[in-house]
Amino acid sequence: MLCIRGIVKTIGPQAESKGRRVRPESMPLLGRIVSPIHGLAAWMPPAVYIGALVLNKLRQPEWMTRFALPDEIVGVNLDPAWKSVLRAVACVAGFGLRSLADNVFQHLGEQWHSLGRREHPRVVQTGPYAWVRHPLYTVVLVQEVAWSVMFWSYIPLVALGITAAAFAVKMPIEEGIIQRDEGIKEEYREYKKSVPSRIIPYIW
Numbered sequence: 001m002l003c004i005r006g007i008v009k010t011i012g013p014q015a016e017s018k019g020r021r022v023r024p025e026s027m028p029l030l031g032r033i034v035s036p037i038h039g040l041a042a043w044m045p046p047a048v049y050i051g052a053l054v055l056n057k058l059r060q061p062e063w064m065t066r067f068a069l070p071d072e073i074v075g076v077n078l079d080p081a082w083k084s085v086l087r088a089v090a091c092v093a094g095f096g097l098r099s100l101a102d103n104v105f106q107h108l109g110e111q112w113h114s115l116g117r118r119e120h121p122r123v124v125q126t127g128p129y130a131w132v133r134h135p136l137y138t139v140v141l142v143q144e145v146a147w148s149v150m151f152w153s154y155i156p157l158v159a160l161g162i163t164a165a166a167f168a169v170k171m172p173i174e175e176g177i178i179q180r181d182e183g184i185k186e187e188y189r190e191y192k193k194s195v196p197s198r199i200i201p202y203i204w
Contacts, residue, residue, distance in 0.1 A: 031173045038166035042140050045147045045156040067154045083152065090149035097143050104128050104135045123178075123187045125195070132197045133175070137167050141199065171198050 052061050071078050078086075105112065107127035110120070128135035144160035147153075178188045198204055 028173055031170060034166050034170045038163045041159045041162035044159045045151065048155055049151050069152045069154060087150050087152060090146045093146045097139055101139050104139065121181055121184050123184050123191050125191055131201055132199055133195055134171055134198050138199050
């Protein structure tokens with residue numbers, strides 16, 4: 001999520017200048033409520049982890065160990081070395097997620113906004129949008145799973161559940177906004193037929 005926040009700071013002004021402002025009438029109240037919820041949930045794991053370590057002199061607090069994932073996964077008792085390997089792989093995966101987030105924003109371009117439609121709308125169908133309709137949400141959910149392995153903790157999985165629930169509420173709102181836009185609604189309906197999955201291909 002740190003990488004996404006950095007990208008947003010860069011792309012926000014560009015989207016404003018090219019896609020023009022977001023139309024206020026395209027930002028329903030429920031969407032405005034849900035957006036901060038998934039934003040806070042997504043930031044919760046690293047904030048809790050880093051904050052707890054700093055406040056405890058860079059030592060893992062006792063309460064945090066109670067949220068640790070089990071050492072036995074799918075009936076296999078993990079050797080400490082293998083657990084370290086898994087945590088390192090999850091950490092490296094973060095760089096791949098950064099690259100994917102970059103790619104999503106590159107294709108989304110001037111259409112980016114947390115909710116709503118810009119004055120100059122278009123339907124993005126290239127890159128990751130050719131696979132799922134909300135690839136940025138895919139990145140966020142996969143990041144939560146990666147954090148769970150990195151921190152070896154259930155806390156990111158709790159955040160994952162909250163975030164996924166918020167996305168389940170928000171995505172129909174976003175798509176409803178687009179489908180009420182006279183300029184692009186027919187194109188978007190065709191796009192939904194060609195890309196039926198919202199976040200996970202063939203599943204969700």
